[in-house]
Amino acid sequence: MNIHSSLMIEVKIMDTPGKRDDIIRVALELFAENGFHGTPVAMIAKKAGVGAGTIYRYFENKDVLINELFADLERKFMVAIEDGYNPNKPIRERFIHIAATILKYSISHPLYFRYIEQYQNSPYGVSFRRDKLLGKSDDHDLLRELFNEGVAQQVLKDLPLPVLFALAFGPLIAIARDHILGFSILNDTLILKFVEACWGGIKR
């Protein structure tokens, strides 16, 4: 019985995270493709190969799933951005790194991108965004630091942070969306040019 129990525990340890991940992965795909309201919980359950009730063991309800999934994706973006980021490099280089990473990562993970866009333009996202931007958050701290530094060193235009953000990342979001929807096609050269153009928009 001891053996049996420990076995079950092991099974749980190994199996449970797998199940949660299955749900997350499938939910991401379906939400990104069909929208939040076009994706019943039962559809996620079926495609994830779990019972509908199981989803409620991992997420209190559908809204929580949607919100946690968004948090997951943000975290993934942060990891991508921080990978290879060197705070000792010049402002320009650091910006190029961040911007290029965001664009490349968005393009190579179209589901992530579409999910985030959808989320941010839904009632879910707005309140979240409000909480977030007014408070603190890691990724923005990184960016905020970079931009504050840039302004202080007179490398960047002397504009409010949100304005600089808009100038720098607005085009990025726009072109990523176009690419993902197939309205334009980016390659590495174009990406680099594009990012440099973004830099042009904020540098003094």
Next chain:
Amino acid sequence: MNIHSSLMIEVKIMDTPGKRDDIIRVALELFAENGFHGTPVAMIAKKAGVGAGTIYRYFENKDVLINELFADLERKFMVAIEDGYNPNKPIRERFIHIAATILKYSISHPLYFRYIEQYQNSPYGVSFRRDKLLGKSDDHDLLRELFNEGVAQQVLKDLPLPVLFALAFGPLIAIARDHILGFSILNDTLILKFVEACWGGIKR
């Protein structure tokens, strides 16, 4: 009797379209605030002071209402842009006019802006956008002409049109959203500076 008759005609002329407009106005407001799925038809009817069935006299179904409302808003943007637009002015000036108009109009009509954003990031909007961008449309023709001309005259960077669009309007959308959500505050000076920065992003 003449007077009475003409009065009756006036009442008809003023009243019937009034009902359709009430619905449109209320629907815009509620959709922009609560999202498409957060706004039951019954809620629109109640707030518009009409019976639920009445909405279906003017719009075949909820989706049609959503789509027509979007078309309405696009038309309004177009009207705003075309007002004061002079095709004989230099490229730069024309661009500044368009960009400033879009930004000002978005800011002074936050419901319009939020509705459009929401629409374009929903299953409704994606297919529509696809049809639209690949085909022809008045507003884009205007912009397309302007940008093509700019590229030909070597006033603008030699980049694909969608890339120029992204560089020029991506920041605009971003800052408008921020302003509307209260994350940053724009004034006329800032708007002008901002628009000039956008120009900086695309001019050669």
Next chain:
Amino acid sequence: MNIHSSLMIEVKIMDTPGKRDDIIRVALELFAENGFHGTPVAMIAKKAGVGAGTIYRYFENKDVLINELFADLERKFMVAIEDGYNPNKPIRERFIHIAATILKYSISHPLYFRYIEQYQNSPYGVSFRRDKLLGKSDDHDLLRELFNEGVAQQVLKDLPLPVLFALAFGPLIAIARDHILGFSILNDTLILKFVEACWGGIKR
């Protein structure tokens, strides 16, 4: 003004009965084709070229329209049957006349037939039928007389009236329906044969 008024009155006199007939005719057609519940009042109004409200000037409500229409059709059948009916002819000849008339009339007025069938197999028809058959009615009096006479004269089988009715008219209804739905095709020879066979079913 006198002239004007009398004109209007004339118009009314000529127009009003026409309007009622239009409604009746269109309602018959639509009900027969789409069923009672597949035919909104508004559809009848539109096809009849009248306002929806007008129908309610001639018929208290939809149910009344349906019932009156049925009564109309029954009357028409009676007229057809009585035309050429000679109570002095032998039983057999009289029956042949009636049966052949019913069959021919049904076939040449498929809408009438389908309406009646539909009516009799709906909640409308059942209660009506109950009222009717238990009471008296012209057409059945004619038939009842004929059949009673036939039984009394020992020309017909000695069976209860409803049984004789079923034997005599059951096949008629069945073949008429088949013909109208296109499952079998009758010509005058076949009709005569058929009616004779029906006679064979009840004659002693």
Next chain:
Amino acid sequence: MNIHSSLMIEVKIMDTPGKRDDIIRVALELFAENGFHGTPVAMIAKKAGVGAGTIYRYFENKDVLINELFADLERKFMVAIEDGYNPNKPIRERFIHIAATILKYSISHPLYFRYIEQYQNSPYGVSFRRDKLLGKSDDHDLLRELFNEGVAQQVLKDLPLPVLFALAFGPLIAIARDHILGFSILNDTLILKFVEACWGGIKR
């Protein structure tokens, strides 16, 4: 615990199909009595003691329920007819068996009969009937064989099949309806006489 387990299994086996059957049974009753349009899904659910949504687990929509119910009833009629049918007996005897069975079964299952009649005279039934009669179907094959054989052996009149069908079964349907609606009362003797009379209508 063994006993308990087996009990639980039994409950499942007995209960789940029980729910579908409850729905079918109640739906039959209500449709037969009130008509298809006089019977909201909610009414069926309530009387069957299930939630409204449950009906949609078993039947895609109301129409499917209506159609499947009809198919069910047809199957039941076929089973009744085939029970005791002996293809080696003479034509006459076989016909008498079939006709008597149909009549008796109709009379003892008035709800089945009324449901079928209603169905066949509704938009549901007409298209179905068309598909059916023009194609092949078990019960009609049985009858078709019998009648073809009868015609070939010169036992039956030399008439098209639909005509023979009408002569043979038209009276049956008519008298069954009368009986069920209480307009005439059949007993076993009368049934036999009646069926023999039907035979008289088709035999040479």
Next chain:
DNA sequence: CATGAATGAGACTTCATTCAT
């Protein structure tokens, strides 16, 4: 009288969530 826009009760259906197994 005629009209048809307006109404709202009520029908069908979906789906987030629960809970017995």
Next chain:
DNA sequence: GATGAATGAAGTCTCATTCAT
């Protein structure tokens, strides 16, 4: 823990009927 059948609140839409014009 896992399951998925069951639930019923809530949403979309239709249509018989009314009534101001």
